[in-house]
Amino acid sequence: MKPEPSKKTEPLPLLLLVEDSQTTTALLSKYLGHTYRLLHAKDGVQAWDVLEKNPDIAIVITDIHMPNMSGHQLLVKIRKSDGAHHKNMPVIVMTTAEDNVDRNLAFLNGANDFITKPIDEMELVARLNVHYRLARTIRELEASKKALAEQATTDSLTKLKNRRAFFENGTKAVALARRYVSDLSVLLLDIDHFKKINDTYGHAAGDDALMVVANILLEMSRTEDTVARIGGEEFALLLPDTNRLGTAVLAERIRSAIEREQFIVGDKIVPITVSIGIATFGVDPADSIDQLLGVADNRLYLAKNAGRNRICVNDEGKTTFA
Numbered sequence: 234m235k236p237e238p239s240k241k242t243e244p245l246p247l248l249l250l251v252e253d254s255q256t257t258t259a260l261l262s263k264y265l266g267h268t269y270r271l272l273h274a275k276d277g278v279q280a281w282d283v284l285e286k287n288p289d290i291a292i293v294i295t296d297i298h299m300p301n302m303s304g305h306q307l308l309v310k311i312r313k314s315d316g317a318h319h320k321n322m323p324v325i326v327m328t329t330a331e332d333n334v335d336r337n338l339a340f341l342n343g344a345n346d347f348i349t350k351p352i353d354e355m356e357l358v359a360r361l362n363v364h365y366r367l368a369r370t371i372r373e374l375e376a377s378k379k380a381l382a383e384q385a386t387t388d389s390l391t392k393l394k395n396r397r398a399f400f401e402n403g404t405k406a407v408a409l410a411r412r413y414v415s416d417l418s419v420l421l422l423d424i425d426h427f428k429k430i431n432d433t434y435g436h437a438a439g440d441d442a443l444m445v446v447a448n449i450l451l452e453m454s455r456t457e458d459t460v461a462r463i464g465g466e467e468f469a470l471l472l473p474d475t476n477r478l479g480t481a482v483l484a485e486r487i488r489s490a491i492e493r494e495q496f497i498v499g500d501k502i503v504p505i506t507v508s509i510g511i512a513t514f515g516v517d518p519a520d521s522i523d524q525l526l527g528v529a530d531n532r533l534y535l536a537k538n539a540g541r542n543r544i545c546v547n548d549e550g551k552t553t554f555a
């Protein structure tokens with residue numbers, strides 16, 4: 234009846250027993266000591282303290298009537314807590330067989346199950362195991378859900394945000410900038426003659442070059458910016474609270490940092506340069522993230538046509554606002 238740990242080396246799960254009677258505590262310790270590592274608290278107040286200090290507690294079994302803080306009050310506190318871990322903790326209450334009022338109240342307060350006193354060892358272990366396994370499965374499902382959501386918005390090569398995440402964040406950012414009349418800019422960057430890097434040094438070297446550019450972009454941006462790879466050798470930055478002057482300064486800083494980077498393939502230093510177009514919401518004729526990126530794309534095209542390795546900040550092909 235042991236709760237099968239998922240790996241052989243995994244320690245026994247941690248169980249918090251909340252009980253003021255020494256006799257019951259001794260009995261349950263005897264029943265459960267082989268299958269769980271036990272922590273003990275004499276009332277709800279102590280139990281809460283132990284829970285706060287031990288985030289790896291996997292399951293709680295609690296008496297109802299205790300001094301200071303009852304099992305009911307403890308349950309309410311657990312279910313109302315901020316951390317998802319406590320909130321979803323399996324809690325089993327101990328009641329007497331005839332105590333259906335307490336039992337029903339415990340369920341209303343968020344208990345997962347109950348066990349009646351006098352306690353039957355087999356039943357106790359079986360019920361604990363069911364709830365332990367269920368909670369573990371839920372945790373695993375939640376972790377894979379989180380990982381899948383992360384994957385859906387991440388570029389697999391550079392680990393930057395992907396095109397989808399850029400447009401999702403961009404749509405929200407445009408709505409915020411419109412509502413609060415705040416600054417919002419985009420910066421669109423394309424590696425120059427990237428095909429030549431691939432053709433001359435191979436696809437793996439091309440991938441390395443993409444990583445180099447990605448890392449420079451991450452280093453030079455703020456945490457609230459979205460840095461995305463939105464195409465093969467095309468990157469876009471979403472810059473909240475950044476006006477067109479600030480964006481032009483950042484664009485030039487990025488261009489020059491990439492130009493200075495010593496990108497080495499084998500024993501050769503391979504120069505990488507980029508062309509950049511920028512656009513600003515509320516200044517340029519754009520009502521949506523698609524249109525904003527469209528304006529930046531036209532300017533990127535102007536930068537390419539003007540000879541590459543340059544930024545373009547307006548429709549006249551200027552490189553600065555000076």
Ligand SMILES: Nc1nc2c(ncn2[C@@H]2O[C@H](COP(=O)(O)OP(=O)(O)OP(=O)(O)O)[C@@H](O)[C@H]2O)c(=O)[nH]1
Nearest residue numbers: 423424425426427428429431436437439440465466
């Ligand atoms: N290594 C590598 N290459 C890629 C990846 N995605 C797209 N590419 C290549 O990127 C190149 C893009 O070439 P082009 O669109 O002609 O542009 P370019 O050579 O950068 O020329 P300009 O943009 O005009 O300066 C193509 O050779 C694609 O095969 C990738 O993930 N890894």
